[in-house]
Amino acid sequence: MALLEVENIHSYYGNIHALKGVSLSVDKGEIVTLIGGNGAGKSTTLRTITGIMKPHEGHVRLEGNDLAPFKPHEIVYKGVAMVPEGRRIFARLSVAENLEMGAYTLTNKSKLNQNMERVYKLFPRLKERRSQVAGTLSGGEQQMLATGRALMADPTVLLMDEPSMGLAPVLVELIFDTIQQINKEGTTILLVEQNALMALSIAHRGYVLQTGEIVISDTAENLKQNVTVQKAYLGME
Amino acid sequence: MHTKSISPWKEAVQAGLIAGAIAVLLNLVGMTTAFSGRYIVSGWFTMGQVLFLVPMFILAYTTARKIAPQPAMHTALAGLVCGVIGSAVQAGLVLLGQVVNLRAMFINASPQLFEILTFGRDLPGLLLLLLAGSIMGVVGAVIFLLPERLAKSVLQALLWILLLGLLRDLVSTVTAQWVIKTKAFPDWLGWAGVLITSLSTFINKTIYSASGLKPLSAIVLFLLVGAWAYWRYGRPKRARITGPLTRRQQTQRVLGLGGIALLFILLPSILGIFFAEILDNVGLYILMGLGLNIVVGFAGLLDLGYVAFYAIGAYAMGVLTSPELGFFNLTFWEALPFALLATVIAGVILGLPILKMRGDYLAIVTLGFGEIVRLLALSDWLRPWLGGTQGIQRIGQPTIGSIILDSQQDLYYLFLAAIGIVAFIAWRLKDSRIGRAWMAIREDEDVAMAMGINHVATKLLAFATGALFSGLAGTIFAAKLHSVYPHSMNFLVSINVLSLIIIGGMGSIPGVFVGAFVLIAAPDLLREFAEYRYLAYGALLVAMMLTRPEGLWPEERRRLELHEEEGEVPLGEPPPVLNTPGG
Numbered sequence: 001m002a003l004l005e006v007e008n009i010h011s012y013y014g015n016i017h018a019l020k021g022v023s024l025s026v027d028k029g030e031i032v033t034l035i036g037g038n039g040a041g042k043s044t045t046l047r048t049i050t051g052i053m054k055p056h057e058g059h060v061r062l063e064g065n066d067l068a069p070f071k072p073h074e075i076v077y078k079g080v081a082m083v084p085e086g087r088r089i090f091a092r093l094s095v096a097e098n099l100e101m102g103a104y105t106l107t108n109k110s111k112l113n114q115n116m117e118r119v120y121k122l123f124p125r126l127k128e129r130r131s132q133v134a135g136t137l138s139g140g141e142q143q144m145l146a147t148g149r150a151l152m153a154d155p156t157v158l159l160m161d162e163p164s165m166g167l168a169p170v171l172v173e174l175i176f177d178t179i180q181q182i183n184k185e186g187t188t189i190l191l192v193e194q195n196a197l198m199a200l201s202i203a204h205r206g207y208v209l210q211t212g213e214i215v216i217s218d219t220a221e222n223l224k225q226n227v228t229v230q231k232a233y234l235g236m237e
Numbered sequence: 238m239h240t241k242s243i244s245p246w247k248e249a250v251q252a253g254l255i256a257g258a259i260a261v262l263l264n265l266v267g268m269t270t271a272f273s274g275r276y277i278v279s280g281w282f283t284m285g286q287v288l289f290l291v292p293m294f295i296l297a298y299t300t301a302r303k304i305a306p307q308p309a310m311h312t313a314l315a316g317l318v319c320g321v322i323g324s325a326v327q328a329g330l331v332l333l334g335q336v337v338n339l340r341a342m343f344i345n346a347s348p349q350l351f352e353i354l355t356f357g358r359d360l361p362g363l364l365l366l367l368l369a370g371s372i373m374g375v376v377g378a379v380i381f382l383l384p385e386r387l388a389k390s391v392l393q394a395l396l397w398i399l400l401l402g403l404l405r406d407l408v409s410t411v412t413a414q415w416v417i418k419t420k421a422f423p424d425w426l427g428w429a430g431v432l433i434t435s436l437s438t439f440i441n442k443t444i445y446s447a448s449g450l451k452p453l454s455a456i457v458l459f460l461l462v463g464a465w466a467y468w469r470y471g472r473p474k475r476a477r478i479t480g481p482l483t484r485r486q487q488t489q490r491v492l493g494l495g496g497i498a499l500l501f502i503l504l505p506s507i508l509g510i511f512f513a514e515i516l517d518n519v520g521l522y523i524l525m526g527l528g529l530n531i532v533v534g535f536a537g538l539l540d541l542g543y544v545a546f547y548a549i550g551a552y553a554m555g556v557l558t559s560p561e562l563g564f565f566n567l568t569f570w571e572a573l574p575f576a577l578l579a580t581v582i583a584g585v586i587l588g589l590p591i592l593k594m595r596g597d598y599l600a601i602v603t604l605g606f607g608e609i610v611r612l613l614a615l616s617d618w619l620r621p622w623l624g625g626t627q628g629i630q631r632i633g634q635p636t637i638g639s640i641i642l643d644s645q646q647d648l649y650y651l652f653l654a655a656i657g658i659v660a661f662i663a664w665r666l667k668d669s670r671i672g673r674a675w676m677a678i679r680e681d682e683d684v685a686m687a688m689g690i691n692h693v694a695t696k697l698l699a700f701a702t703g704a705l706f707s708g709l710a711g712t713i714f715a716a717k718l719h720s721v722y723p724h725s726m727n728f729l730v731s732i733n734v735l736s737l738i739i740i741g742g743m744g745s746i747p748g749v750f751v752g753a754f755v756l757i758a759a760p761d762l763l764r765e766f767a768e769y770r771y772l773a774y775g776a777l778l779v780a781m782m783l784t785r786p787e788g789l790w791p792e793e794r795r796r797l798e799l800h801e802e803e804g805e806v807p808l809g810e811p812p813p814v815l816n817t818p819g820g
């Protein structure tokens with residue numbers, strides 16, 4: 001049984017049919033990537049999984065349980081955490097306060113400290129700047145913070161929406177190394193990316209989303225070889 | 238002497254024109270005339286003169302700062318230009334007043350105003366006006382040239398002189414009633430009586446004259462305050478306390494809080510009857526401020542109809558206790574829980590339809606809610622229950638045993654107790670899990686949900702808590718006046734409460750106290766101000782947003798954010814006034 005299963009979901013923004021029967025699954029311990037161009041519906045898929053949007057049709061299941069009856073904040077308690085598109089850190093709070101916010105679902109103080117240590121180990125930069133106002137961090141540091149904040153909740157599944165957006169290649173590499181590290185430590189990851197090359201280099205499997213539909217699904221290796229993918233997303237002729 | 242970007246002379250001329258415009262405004266709204274009888278330093282100058290001369294001083298100072306660095310001579314000259322132009326504009330007003338009948342349009346452009354502006358010397362007095370303006374401009378500019386520590390001390394000393402001069406009447410009222418109180422002292426306290434009496438005489442006869450400070454004492458006070466400020470600015474900054482407090486810090490803190498508590502308990506006795514009324518008013522606004530601070534400051538929900546809950550609390554108390562209506566005839570204490578429950582329910586009812594709204598929409602809808610409640614109270618339809626325009630009379634008063642709490646002083650203690658409880662709750666909430674949820678909602682509602690925060694419950698709780706505190710203020714207000722009227726529930730109450738939070742510092746609990754004292758007590762203390770209350774509020778708000786957007790006693794985080802590294806606020810970047818998460 002897949003840890004996270006999306007089955008034939010249809011989502012709408014008013015009359016706009018943004019997702020037209022998307023299905024995908026993520027197994028425990030995997031990194032699965034969802035690639036696609038602008039407006040393909042990648043963020044919409046994540047929004048539907050986290051319950052912020054309710055699908056008109058179809059199901060989202062976590063460990064076999066349908067998430068439909070649950071509110072967004074309840075889904076967080078079930079172990080789904082998200083690193084939102086564009087980072088969305090709490091700009092006026094300090095780095096440490098941002099991380100504490102991420103641990104809102106935890107009631108155990110020592111668990112919180114333990115997770116904070118883990119995040120600081122993954123991102124030593126954040127530890128150095130823990131009392132800095134988050135809005136004054138650099139773009140890369142903000143992405144680290146957004147990732148660290150999501151990890152604070154001890155998620156079983158981590159949803160990441162375009163972590164490479166607007167970052168220099170060196171930083172993208174660093175972030176992706178850390179994603180791999182997080183995965184090795186036991187967190188399952190669904191990674192939404194436009195930077196297909198990077199995403200496929202760390203993912204086990206991948207899906208290609210085009211105007212609200214999954215058009216290809218395969219292992220990362222095969223996707224890298226796939227001619228359509230190479231043309232459309234890897235910039236090869 | 239060519240500057241690249243800004244020409245100092247252009248700046249000086251501009252500043253002079255602005256100063257002149259501000260002064261003319263103050264003259265034409267009548268403030269100059271209203272304050273012309275109030276001496277700051279007896280025989281030297283009045284508050285009226287301060288009002289029409291200080292704009293040149295302030296603008297010369299800011300110009301000097303703007304055009305810096307400049308040679309000292311140029312700075313002084315720029316100040317002179319600013320001062321001359323500022324006073325010339327006013328001279329122009331006087332001359333214009335001789336030719337045209339300005340009174341047809343500006344009721345305050347009276348012969349009396351012209352007499353004040355010309356220092357009582359008719360047209361030749363205009364030269365005096367120009368001279369005074371020039372001095373103001375030059376002094377303002379030159380102060381900027383002093384070393385910063387000295388400049389700050391001088392400015393602070395000047396401000397204190399102004400304040401002490403203005404407060405002359407109040408100080409003498411207070412000390413006079415001290416002397417009366419000593420008459421009732423028992424024999425063994427006779428020495429204290431003598432001490433207090435001579436202190437009072439010293440203050441009233443030596444420091445102050447019949448109006449304002451005595452010149453000599455003004456000079457001495459100026460030097461004393463200046464020296465004290467100079468010493469204080471020279472001290473190394475106290476490091477922020479981080480981590481657990483040491484024993485000594487703990488005792489210091491407890492002693493400090495105890496001292497403040499004792500001061501508040503003794504305040505009505507020290508200040509006397511006249512002040513009890515003002516203090517009650519301040520208390521009322523502190524209660525409401527603490528509530529609105531939760532809604533706007535903590536949770537970031539801009540509520541402009543906050544008076545509604547105050548009204549509901551007051552009316553609920555009326556309906557439940559007034560024998561005139563004769564529905565329930567409860568006592569104050571019996572009615573209190575029900576009245577508070579009613580406000581909490583109202584808070585939730587208002588909260589439900591606006592859960593999805595943000596920013597501007599939220600503000601407009603809450604504004605409407607406030608008006609609806611007022612109109613309902615006024616309506617003929619509900620007259621049998623709420624009394625229509627007549628309001629409700631004979632509202633129950635709080636009692637303790639057989640004592641009825643009806644004097645201003647008794648009510649002061651009721652307010653004090655209520656504020657103590659409410660402030661404690663607010664303070665505990667702020668550091669709690671709920672407080673964190675409010676903060677997250679304020680910063681970014683969508684992300685807050687993604688952190689596992691139930692935004693519905695969190696927002697409703699903010700509205701309910703805010704409503705509860707305001708409702709409590711309403712019930713005490715009803716008991717205080719013994720009656721409620723719909724016209725006391727108007728929109729301006731909401732605006733006052735919001736302003737005091739902004740002035741004190743959004744989200745800061747001590748800020749609510751400071752804001753309430755500044756906004757509510759100050760106009761009551763200086764009767765002349767009462768008429769210009771809203772003008773003064775507006776000016777104060779604008780000045781604050783430009784120079785100290787985080788408020789007078791800001792929450793630590795806001796200070797950090799707006800004054801990084803103790804630097805200045807970057808110019809040209811509008812300060813976030815109210816946090817209204819993007820909608």
Ligand SMILES: Nc1ncnc2c1ncn2[C@@H]1O[C@H](COP(=O)(O)OP(=O)(O)OP(=O)(O)O)[C@@H](O)[C@H]1O
Pocket residue numbers: 013016018036037038039040041042043044045085194
């Ligand atoms: N709030 C909204 N209201 C209306 N339409 C929306 C809304 N959000 C997204 N859409 C539309 O839904 C479609 C899918 O959007 P989505 O944000 O999921 O794309 P995406 O794949 O994440 O793109 P990007 O890589 O640019 O972030 C787009 O056509 C978009 O215009």
Ligand SMILES: [Mg+2]
Pocket residue numbers: 042043044085161
């Ligand atoms: Mg997207």
